[in-house]
Amino acid sequence: MDKKNMKGWLYLLPAIFFLGFFMVYPLIDVFIYSFEEGFNFVSQSHHGIGTYNFRYVLRDPYFMQALKNTFILVIITVPVSTGIALLISVGLSSIKAVRNLFQTVYFLPYVTNTLAVGLVFMILFKKTPYSDGLVNLLINWFGGESVDFIDGPYWAKMFVLCFYTVWIVMPFKILILTSALASVNPEYYKAAQVDGTSKSRTFFKITLPMISPTVFYLLITGFIGAFKSYSDSVALFGTDLNQAGMNTIVGYVYDMLYGDSGGYPSYASAAAVILFVIILTITCINLMIRKKHVHIQ
């Protein structure tokens, strides 16, 4: 190894050390735990090696509920939030007058404290002895029956969770998409205009392909983020998510480690590995689609 290389490795050393210590090592450890049956933290012992942990987790109704919740969350919130963010960004880039004001307004949720957001959602959705929440007021006003969004039927709770998630992730997407739209060379639009291209055709045939790498980036990170979601559920439904039936996979892992029914690092590791495999598969599929459909300059 020549001197130049040595220097390079030296510069990389801190990063390698921290990544190895805090990421690579724990990752490998989780894999090992997931195959060690009945691992005990205190005694650092286990009584066998095999796939029992996985079989247990996959038979656990709480895990299956968490899996179902997570998938619904992913399938609904990722396309919806990306789509709405795209609409808003296109709207923002085609107005001139008060664009900055609106950009700030749309970015506010990103810098707002989670607890404050939780409070807003409480006012909107929570049933208290004094009021049924703003949304129920609206429903009543249109002649509907009150719905308990926090402790009521599953679909109502799922709706609130999805709504909340979409609302939380949108500002970042809008920010990224507006800058992507601004980076499209205006000459393309001029060329399209001279050729008499309709607005919708310009959008689908020019704008969208041009910003497709960004849209795709948002989809992939959106998928991963939604699969890993947990805190949103807690913010809305409290910590006993299994009871509320609104647990997510990460929530399940947490419960298995530290929750009231916790103390099972083996099961937690197995659930974490299952989540890892799911995210890996989805991301690989995403990347394959990307190769086919995304224009990279």
Add this chain to the structure above:
Amino acid sequence: MKIVLQNLTKRFPNRNKSVREDVIAVNNFNFEIPDGKLIGLLGPSGCGKSTALNLLCGLLKPTTGKIFFGDDDVTGVPAEKRGVGFVFQNYALYPHLTVHENILFPLQNFKGKDKLSKEEMLRRAKEAAELVQISSLMERKPSELSGGQQQRVAIARALVKMPRILLLDEPLSNLDARLRLQTREEIRRIQRETKITTVFVTHDQDEAMSISDEIVVMKDGVVQQIGQPQYVYDHPANLFVAKFLGTPPINVFDGYVKGGRLFIGSENVMAAGCPDQNVSVGIRPEGFTLDKNGSITCRLSGVEVMGRDITVVSANSACEAASVRSIISAENLAAINGDTVRFSLKPDKVFLFNKETGAVIGCELN
């Protein structure tokens, strides 16, 4: 399609907000472009030539004035309905589409009764590609093409919808010198074959002079002169036009007319049939001939050999520039020696301009 511009003016609000006065990019432009001609809009950067082109194509609306295509008043017609083909300076080819898709793109926009069948579109795309000789590149992406090829694709895309007029914005500025020469011939050929009225913008006078049927010289939004290239070169309307056309540029001297004679510095150079006054004298580089008994004397600074011709670089205290450049035949190389050179002048290559306004002074010289 004949194009008529009437009193065309375009003002922009000044970017410096403290200045109330608008920027006048195009000032009272009057011009009639005959059908089927190739017109070069020529001027230094910032002279309003690109604005004029954008007004023609409809991307900008004129502040005042009118534009006619044939007998139609298109002043208020938006770009998409004018039926113009526009070739952008950077070509603006859609990078995610193949050459073929790029050329088809304008045709797929046609709606209603103009809508074309698939076969018709393919046929026209093929024709356009053949016209600019890119048939073999149809499946490539623009990023896989050279600058010259991209230029051709851009022209094909502009022509495929059979526009009423074709506009080119600095068509050659992104090409290297050799390709530029070749491409300007191409543009000329394509224009001749299609007979579409074509307007192009350039700051390169060689380019404009070599292929245009007529050139329009602009400065600060004002048209200086319109005419056939050779005529404009031989009869510049003012000092700006004279300076702008021709390489090497015209040599400008301080001079005066007195008693029917033209003086440069203190030398009596030729007879001038105009009243006594101070003048700027413009002499084209090819207007000098070496002559031992010549009427103008310069200090020799050097000789640049170009093969066919030589450029004699010399200095004269009456000259505006530091050096006087004259082009003479290479056969005379041996005759140049010593510290000074003497030239006699060809009267038709000498122009007199008003000292204040720069306007040419009509004056018999010999």
